[in-house]
Amino acid sequence: MADGTATAAPAPLPQVGENDEAKEARLAKRRKLLRILAIAVVTIAALWGLWYFLTQAGRVSTDNAYVGADSATVTALVSGPVKEVRVSGTQTVRKGDILVILDDADQRIALADAEATLRQARQRYGQADATADAARSRVAARGAEIVQAQARLRDAEATVERTRAELARRESIAGTGAVSTEELTAARAALKQAQAARDLAAAGVTSAQATRGSAAGDLGAAEAVVRGTTIDTAPDVAAAQARVEKAKLDLARTVIRAPVNGIVTNKQVQVGQRIAAGAPIMVIVPIDAAYVDANYKESQFKKIRIGQPAELTSDYYGGDVVYHGKVVGIAGGTGAAFSLIPAQNATGNWVKVVQRLPVRIALDPKELKAHPLRVGLSMEATIDTRGR
Template structure:
C-alpha cells in the first residue's frame, strides 16, 4: 500500500505540458488580427489618398437662379392672362394682354399732332420763300423811286431855267407877269415833286428793311433744318413713337425662358405700371451656392470641378459643375443683425462662405432642378 503511486502529480504535469500550445495559438491569432487591421487601415488609407484626399464636402448648398421679375410698363385693365403657375414658357411668349383702347387713342392723337407739325413746317418754309420774294420786290420799288427822283431833278432844273428866263424877260417887257407867276409855280411844283421822290426812296428802303426782318424771322424757323430734323416735327415724332411703344407694351411677353412662379394677376384686374405680376425662374441656367466652412477653403480655387447630388433625384444622379466665384463676405456679415464679436464672452464660431458653382447645362437639361433645393457638393481641389 505504501508503494502505490498518487495520481495528482501526473495531472499537474499533463496540464503544464498542454499550456504552451494554447498560448502560442492565442499569439498567432492576435498576430493575424493585427495584420488584418493593418492591411485594412492601409487599404483605407490608400483608398482615401486616391479618391478622397483633396476633396472638400458640404451638404449646406442650395439651388439658385437669376429669376426675372415680370412687371407691366403701362397701366390698364387686364384683358387676358395666358399662362398659369408652374407653366414653362419660352422667351417672347405672351404672358398677359392689357386692354389697349386708351393706348390706341393716344397713338391716333400723336399721329394727328405729328401731321400738324409737318404742315406747320411746310407753312414756315413757304412764308420764308414769300418773305424773300417781298424783299426782292422792294428792290424794284427802290429803283422806281430813284428813277422818279432823277425825273424830278430834271423837271426841277428845267423849271428853274424857265423861271430864270422869265425873270430876265419881265424887266424888258417881253414877258407878262402872268407868265412869270406860272413859271414860278411850275418851279415850286417841281421842287415839291423832287422832295416827294426823295421821301419815296426813304419809304421804299424802310419797307425793304421791314421785309428783310420778316424774311429773317421766317427763315430762322426753317434755317438749317429739314422736315425730318425740324425740332417741332422731331418732338411730335418722339411723342408718336412713345405712344406706339406704350401700345406695344400692352402685350407683356416673357423676357427669358423659365417656369412661371408667384403669379399675381387676374383677368379684369387693373394693374399699375411697375407693379410685379409674376416671376419667371430660368431653371436652365440654375446654379448652386455651396456654403463651405472657412477651414475647408484653403485649397479651393476658381475653375475646380465639383460633383453635386440632390435628394430630388437621389444619389444615382450626379451633377457636374465647376467653381466660378466666391461671395464677398460670409452670411453672418450680411445678416440683418450682424454678430457683435467685440464682447467679453466671445466664443469663436466657424463661419461659412458661399461658393458659386455653375452646373453643366447638359446635366440640367437631363435633370432639371428647382430653386431652393438642397444639394450635396464635393469640390476636388486637385482638379484644374
C-alpha cells in the first residue's frame, strides 16, 4: 500500500487429516487410562473381597459389651467391735491377707467356758466309769456271799439230818430203858434247833441272792452310761468338745481375711464400729478372673456358638491392645425379660424392638495379667463364627 503499512499474511488453512490423527491419539490414550483404571478398580475390589472373605466374613461385632467379675462380698461371721482395719479402698490384696481384726475378748471368755465344760464332762465320765467298776465289785462280792450262804445252808441241812438220825436212834431204843427221857428230850430239841438253823441259812441264801440282784441292777445302770463308749466318744464329752471347737472357730473368725485375690472396693467399716454377724463390710473384685458380657442383637445369633474365638478391645487401653477370648456361655434370656418391670407387649401401640442377648466371653489370663481391666469398663467384642 501507498502508506507503507504491512499487509497481514492470510492464515493457513486447517489440515483435516492431521487433526483427526491427534484426536484419535487422545481418545486412545484416554481409553488406555480408563482400562488401567478399571483394571485397578477391579483388582482392588477383588483384593478387598478376598481380604474380607479371609478375615472378616463370619465375624459379628458389638460395642455393647462390659467387663464383669464374680466379686466376693466380705461379711463378718461373728459380731463385735472393730479393733483394726488393715486395708483401704482400691488396695490390692491376696487371698488370706488380713483385712479386719475384731475385739476377741468375748470369744476368749466363751472358749474358756467351753473348755471348763469339757473338763467337767470328762470328769463325770471318769466318775461314771469308776461307779461301774465299783458296781462290778459289789456284784462279785454279792456272788461270794451267796456261795457262803449256800455253804451254810448245806451245813445246816447236814446238821438236821444228823440230829434227826440221832433222835430216831434214841426213839428206837427208848422202850428198852437204855435212853433216858432227858436224853430223848434233848435229842428232839437238838433237831428243832438244827431245823431252825437250816431255815435261817436258807433265808440267808435268799437275802444274798436279792442283794446280788440289786447290785446287778446298779451295775447295769452304771454300765449304761459308759457302755460302748470311750472318754472321747461319750455323748456329753463329745458335745462339750463340739462347743470348744465352736468357740475356737468364733475366736478365729475375729480375724477377717481376704477370700480371693483382688481389689478392695465399697469398704464400709471403720475402727471402733460394732458390726453384727452377717453384715457386709467390703467387696473384693477379682480382676484376674474378669470376663466380658457382650450383648448381641438377636439377629446376630444365627452362627454364634459356645467355644468360638473372640477378639476384644477397650477404650481403657485403646485399639493397640487386643484381648483374645472364647465364648463360654449364652444367657438364658434377654435383659428385658429379667428386668424389674418386664416389657408388656400386649398393647395396641406395640412397636418391635430388636432385643439383645448377653454372651459371656472368657479372657486370656496372661493378657489380663499384662493389661488388667476393671469391672464395668466398656468393650468392643468381635466373635469369629467360623472358629470352633
